[in-house]
Amino acid sequence: MWPFSRHKPKFDAKRPEIAQHLDEPPKSPAMKLMETLKTSEETLEHVTGVDLGLLKDLITETQTFSKRLEALGQDLTQGKSAIPEKTLDEFSGDVEAAYDRLKSTVGQSPDIIIRRFYIGQSQQVPALLAFVDGLASNEMIDQDTVTLMQSYKGTKSLQQNPSTAHQIIHDSVVSVGHATVETKWSKLIIDLMGGNTIVFIQGCAEVLVLDTVKYPARAISAPMTERAVKGPQEAFNEVILTQMNLIRRRIKSPNLHFDPVKVGQLSQTLVVVAHVEGVTNPELVMAVKRRLTSIQIANLEYSNTLSESLSNSRSLFPQVRSTERADIVARDLAMGKVAIMVDNTPYALTLPATFIDFYQTTDDYTASFWEASLERLVRLLGLFVGLLLPSLYIALSSVDPELLPTKLVITIAGSRVGIPFPPIFEVIIMWTIIEILREAAIRLPKELSTTLGTVGAIVVGTAVVRAALVSDIMIVIITLTALGLFTSPVYEMAVPWRILFWFIIIAAYFLGIFGIILALIVILAHLASLENFGVPYLSPFGPLRVRDLKDSWVRFPERNMVYRQTSLRTVSPKQRTRNPKKPMVSPQLHQTQQEHFDDEV
Amino acid sequence: MRFRVWSKAITVLLGLIFLLTGCWGNLxxxxxxxxxxxxxxxxxxxxxxxxxxxxxxxxxxxxxxxxxxxxxxxxxxxxxxxxxxxxxxxxxxxxxxxxxxxxxxxxxxxxxxxxxxxxxxxxxxxxxxxxxxxxxxxxxxxxxxxxxxxxxxxxxxxxxxxxxxxxxxxxxxxxxxxxxxxxxxxxxxxxxxxxxxxxxxxxxxxxxxxxxxxxxxxxxxxxxxxLDPTQTTTFGILQGLAHKVSLYLPKFQATVAFLTGPSRLTTQVVNGQVHATFNVHLTAMLMGLDSHSETTQKISEISQMASDTLAKRCVALVRQLQHQDVDPLGIGRMLSWQHPDTFSHYAHWHQEYPKVHVIVHCVVKITDVGTTK
Structure with missing residues (x-):
């Protein structure tokens, strides 16, 4: 350890009692225990067959504990002597005590850098600086903090008014853009862990917290899970500040608010609730914040962990949209929704989400309304094909063959000649193969997964038909099903359908077409019963809002969508002017061209 | 409480599954x-x-x-x-x-x-x-x-x-x-x-x-x-079901083909006597006539002759049906719709049917000449 105190006898003189205690420290119970343990270790070293690892661990722990206790005691003593009303959680103003306290707690970790130095050159004021190596910018610490403080010439004023030293340093010395003041150890440690640099000044009870945060962050990349043909290619990364920046760039209005909430007793994860004041219903914002603050978990790692707390029921269907696209979040915010961003997760949540939200993409708004409507209808068709084709096959080939045209029933009967299993087993076999292939391919490197997909599709598909385990019609049906179920542009919407698929299959097996209708009614009733933050899940279909149907399974031209979604109950329902004037509808191109020609002639 | 509701719902659903399976008609x-x-x-x-x-x-x-x-x-x-x-x-x-x-x-x-x-x-x-x-x-x-x-x-x-x-x-x-x-x-x-x-x-x-x-x-x-084939086509005309009926007219050496059109049956009761009227409006194509003789006058004559011939055929068929006391044309049904009181007086329609006075108005309109569809 660098003998900091020996270079500064002036300060040593201020605390003679402590110096005496350091010379002959009183043996604390922890020290006594440690000594006993050491003696035991020495004794046991000579005894063979005894594992000393555990004992050594115990000695190390006791040493650490002893040091912490000592530092705390020292801090408390100093604090009491300087400012009697200070509690243990508050910084006493003694740099040396702070050093000991930091060193004995977080300082044991190698990524925590604690450095003692002097402010000024002629009249030196001791100071202490701590930061997390890697999370803080070294350039900022070196150039904007340490260098400037060490070369500061007005240290006399610091010594005269030690209680306002932090103010002088803040105003006149450090050139870090964002700096705050903190006194409580509990908050200082959290700030330190967040990448800030904390500066202790001798005699000053306030500690400077300098924003030197510079996370090792991934660059802003193109979205991987929600690709768009013509839309912006920016996805969030893990740093919440970048996420906020990406949204701020899209909504420059001062009404865009980011409200921070800390979630997780252990992780202290920063969660930001974004909304647009004057658009979003304040009741909705308040409800979201209350839900977030009521979450009691130790560690918040992923944004989806919040989804359960933000949804009403244990429904299969997602009620919170998770997206990595900044443009979708900005669009939702402008519509009057609330976005939640979680630090270290590149997926933001927007809510309340309705069923139709999961079938809308960026491309719907970058393409013409004709194309967008066609694509959405294709998605709807894909959903129906994927969900109903195998169950219709089972129902029509096993339970209600009278409903099929004769030629088709003969074709199906012909394709099933020699197949030992009933149609439901065919579906089970094929769907199991599809699920296994999907699960195997999803986490493999891209090159391997492509190969696996090809092998699975061609080799297994052909082999299964050749082995007469399933009919060739079933290959067609299952292929269409697998494609159809994934037409949902949002991945999590495919999951409930993959599960409900089995519900409908079983209903079709037992009850035929009647069963399919019954199952669909049950699903529809469940969907109609869902409600998230007061917004019906099936809106605008149930309750029917004809005005909002303009942006549902078909998309009307932008000029027709004058109002925001009724179900969101926004403060400002109108989002654009109806029939805006079009200046210069038919510019006189020909006439102007002629005039130019005439001028040239 | 919620558990109770759910358990009831599940029981009802399971019951439905077992009751409504149509005797397990899965084959x-x-x-x-x-x-x-x-x-x-x-x-x-x-x-x-x-x-x-x-x-x-x-x-x-x-x-x-x-x-x-x-x-x-x-x-x-x-x-x-x-x-x-x-x-x-x-x-x-x-x-x-x-x-x-x-x-x-x-x-x-x-x-x-x-x-x-x-x-x-x-x-x-x-x-x-x-x-x-x-x-x-x-x-x-x-x-x-x-x-x-x-x-x-x-x-x-x-x-x-x-x-x-x-x-x-x-x-x-x-x-x-x-x-x-x-x-x-x-x-x-x-x-x-x-x-x-x-x-x-x-x-x-x-x-x-x-x-x-x-x-x-x-x-x-x-x-x-x-019925023989000719009578069957006549029956089709009276029912409004004719699609590709053709009629050869030897006098003009021409064929009126693709006779098609609706037929409307109406009934009237005049002094206790049931009158049934068939109004047949047919369109047709004229074929076999050489282009020199395609005059409006001639086409009109052909049209008139075709109408007369078909009307006679229709009347003959209806008479035969009356004679055989069989009513596939539904004259009685039309009477029951248009004059239900009269119809309800008849204990046996088949006793009254042969006495019905039948009139057939047939109009053939030639819409196209000389080309085959």
């Missing part, structure tokens, strides 16, 4: 014998009939799924199972005993009845057919001259299965001279409605398939007669 289609055509003939012993169930052979089914249209090695694509009994059910049971798979009537497309079938047997068969759950009322019904079994044995190079031949034929309006196809439910409607008698198209086998250009007339369940 893959390849494990059924798909009866596509059914023929009903009188059996040798009186009061019994023989029912023929015709199905595609397994090899024909397999070929069909592989896209092959020809039969395998000249073998027939269909096989027939026969059953005899006093009731349709008894005959069905006998036939079922001869095959290893479920004899499935849900895909029945063609019902062939023999014109030799006695009214009591026909009534019994029709009543039984109505009560078969899997059998819907949509198959086409045709009459076979003498034997339905023989008619079903006939094959056509145009279609692999006889039933599919008749589906194609009756399902296409422009494929027939008159759209005479009759589904089983339409037959049942005519049987059960007062004032109208059923007619059924006749399928006559010949060396290359079937000929369907006549109809058999029934008075209730009684077979009355079979």
């Amino acid at each position: 893959p289609v390849n494990n059924r014998i798909l009866v596509l055509a059914m023929g009903i003939d009188p059996a040798k012993s009186p009061n019994q009939f023989t029912v023929t169930f015709q199905s595609p052979t397994p090899s024909a089914v397999t070929n069909s799924s592989q896209g092959s249209s020809s039969g395998s090695g000249g073998q027939s694509a269909v096989f027939a199972v026969k059953g005899t009994g006093q009731s349709l059910e008894a005959a069905f049971n006998q036939a079922q005993a001869k095959v290893s798979k479920d004899l499935y009537l849900g895909q029945l497309q063609l019902l062939v009845i023999s014109n030799q079938l006695k009214p009591t047997l026909l009534k019994r068969a029709v009543t039984s057919l109505q009560s078969i759950g899997t059998l819907d009322k949509t198959p086409y019904i045709v009459v076979a001259n003498e034997s339905a079994f023989k008619m079903l044995q006939q094959t056509s190079p145009q279609a692999k299965f006889p039933s599919l031949y008749f589906i194609s034929l009756f399902g296409c309006m422009s494929c027939q001279t008159d759209a005479l196809g009759m589904r089983f439910w339409q037959y049942l409607v005519r049987i059960d409605t007062r004032g109208v008698d059923p007619y059924i198209p006749v399928a006559l086998p010949f060396s290359q398939g079937y000929r369907v250009d006549r109809i058999a007339l029934y008075r209730g369940y009684h077979y009355v007669t079979m």
Whole structure:
């Protein structure tokens, strides 16, 4: 350890009692225990067959504990002597005590850098600086903090008014853009862990917290899970500040608010609730914040962990949209929704989400309304094909063959000649193969997964038909099903359908077409019963809002969508002017061209 | 509380599943014998009939799924199972005993009845057919001259299965001279409605398939007669079902072809006498006339002559039907709609029907000249 105190006898003189205690420290119970343990270790070293690892661990722990206790005691003593009303959680103003306290707690970790130095050159004021190596910018610490403080010439004023030293340093010395003041150890440690640099000044009870945060962050990349043909290619990364920046760039209005909430007793994860004041219903914002603050978990790692707390029921269907696209979040915010961003997760949540939200993409708004409507209808068709084709096959080939045209029933009967299993087993076999292939391919490197997909599709598909385990019609049906179920542009919407698929299959097996209708009614009733933050899940279909149907399974031209979604109950329902004037509808191109020609002639 | 509601709902759903499964009617289609055509003939012993169930052979089914249209090695694509009994059910049971798979009537497309079938047997068969759950009322019904079994044995190079031949034929309006196809439910409607008698198209086998250009007339369940092809086309005109009827006029050496158009029947009661008026408005194409003689005057004359000829034919047909006391044109039904009081006074329409005064107004309008459609 660098003998900091020996270079500064002036300060040593201020605390003679402590110096005496350091010379002959009183043996604390922890020290006594440690000594006993050491003696035991020495004794046991000579005894063979005894594992000393555990004992050594115990000695190390006791040493650490002893040091912490000592530092705390020292801090408390100093604090009491300087400012009697200070509690243990508050910084006493003694740099040396702070050093000991930091060193004995977080300082044991190698990524925590604690450095003692002097402010000024002629009249030196001791100071202490701590930061997390890697999370803080070294350039900022070196150039904007340490260098400037060490070369500061007005240290006399610091010594005269030690209680306002932090103010002088803040105003006149450090050139870090964002700096705050903190006194409580509990908050200082959290700030330190967040990448800030904390500066202790001798005699000053306030500690400077300098924003030197510079996370090792991934660059802003193109979205991987929600690709768009013509839309912006920016996805969030893990740093919440970048996420906020990406949204701020899209909504420059001062009404865009980011409200921070800390979630997780252990992780202290920063969660930001974004909304647009004057658009979003304040009741909705308040409800979201209350839900977030009521979450009691130790560690918040992923944004989806919040989804359960933000949804009403244990429904299969997602009620919170998770997206990595900044443009979708900005669009939702402008519509009057609330976005939640979680630090270290590149997926933001927007809510309340309705069923139709999961079938809308960026491309719907970058393409013409004709194309967008066609694509959405294709998605709807894909959903129906994927969900109903195998169950219709089972129902029509096993339970209600009278409903099929004769030629088709003969074709199906012909394709099933020699197949030992009933149609439901065919579906089970094929769907199991599809699920296994999907699960195997999803986490493999891209090159391997492509190969696996090809092998699975061609080799297994052909082999299964050749082995007469399933009919060739079933290959067609299952292929269409697998494609159809994934037409949902949002991945999590495919999951409930993959599960409900089995519900409908079983209903079709037992009850035929009647069963399919019954199952669909049950699903529809469940969907109609869902409600998230007061917004019906099936809106605008149930309750029917004809005005909002303009942006549902078909998309009307932008000029027709004058109002925001009724179900969101926004403060400002109108989002654009109806029939805006079009200046210069038919510019006189020909006439102007002629005039130019005439001028040239 | 919520658990209780859920448990109740689940119990009800499970109960529904077990109660509504239709006796666990789950049987893959390849494990059924798909009866596509059914023929009903009188059996040798009186009061019994023989029912023929015709199905595609397994090899024909397999070929069909592989896209092959020809039969395998000249073998027939269909096989027939026969059953005899006093009731349709008894005959069905006998036939079922001869095959290893479920004899499935849900895909029945063609019902062939023999014109030799006695009214009591026909009534019994029709009543039984109505009560078969899997059998819907949509198959086409045709009459076979003498034997339905023989008619079903006939094959056509145009279609692999006889039933599919008749589906194609009756399902296409422009494929027939008159759209005479009759589904089983339409037959049942005519049987059960007062004032109208059923007619059924006749399928006559010949060396290359079937000929369907006549109809058999029934008075209730009684077979009355079979109209010849000319009378059948006239019947089609009176019913408004004519599509490709043509009329040759020797005087002008021209043909009025593609006669088609609606026919409207109205009834009146004048001094207790029922008058039935058919207003037939036909459009047609004139063919065979050389271009030099295509004058408006001549076309008008031809049109007039065609109208007169057809009107006479229609009147003659209606007179014959009155004489035979069979009312397939539904004059009685129209009277019951237009003059229900008068109609309700008649205890037996068939006693009044021959006395009806029939008028036919026929107008042929020639819309096109010299080109073939």
